Amino acid sequence: MSKITAVLRSRAENEASDDELMTAVYEELRTMAKIRMANERAGHTLQATALVHEAWMRIGDQQFENRRHFFSAASEAMRRILVDCARRKKAARRGGGMQRVEFGEIDGLVWEQSDDELLAVHDVLERLEAEDPRKAELVKLRYFIGMTGEEVAEALGLSLATVNRDWAYARAWMYNEINRD
Numbered sequence: 001m002s003k004i005t006a007v008l009r010s011r012a013e014n015e016a017s018d019d020e021l022m023t024a025v026y027e028e029l030r031t032m033a034k035i036r037m038a039n040e041r042a043g044h045t046l047q048a049t050a051l052v053h054e055a056w057m058r059i060g061d062q063q064f065e066n067r068r069h070f071f072s073a074a075s076e077a078m079r080r081i082l083v084d085c086a087r088r089k090k091a092a093r094r095g096g097g098m099q100r101v102e103f104g105e106i107d108g109l110v111w112e113q114s115d116d117e118l119l120a121v122h123d124v125l126e127r128l129e130a131e132d133p134r135k136a137e138l139v140k141l142r143y144f145i146g147m148t149g150e151e152v153a154e155a156l157g158l159s160l161a162t163v164n165r166d167w168a169y170a171r172a173w174m175y176n177e178i179n180r181d
Helices: 003-012 018-037 048-059 067-090 115-131 133-145 149-156 160-180
Strands: none
Touching: 003 018, 003 067, 018 048, 018 067, 018 133, 048 067, 067 115, 067 133, 067 149, 115 133, 115 160, 133 149, 133 160, 149 160
């Protein structure tokens, strides 16, 4: 049993505090947030630490069965926070499609994910979740948190081969859905 699962169980029995859980998961959540934020556009107002804290505020009061349940909830919270942020940025009253460009990025070599891409992935992911929740959860962990195939396999209790097959299927399915829209 992992340390996180033990703290989650102790917390469910009112033996462990929220602080103990936060201490146990903070670095892992921060690493996940950093990976996810690396694909965001330059000048993003939300930093990895703020993303972790906002996600914690959204899920902190819930009870979790195990590590997998906790990180699934955390990935969903991070996804929703980033989608909400993208929607706010895209709103016409806040400048709509205008982009901030940092001086050092004018050469165009910096890849960034646009708000439109993030919203398209979010919309298609909701459809995938209705069709196949396991594959949708896998996408959330890989795409929105940046977990590797091995980490996802461990978190979901699946074999690496199954994770790789599901990932290939989910990417192809989502690509077709996005291009169809």
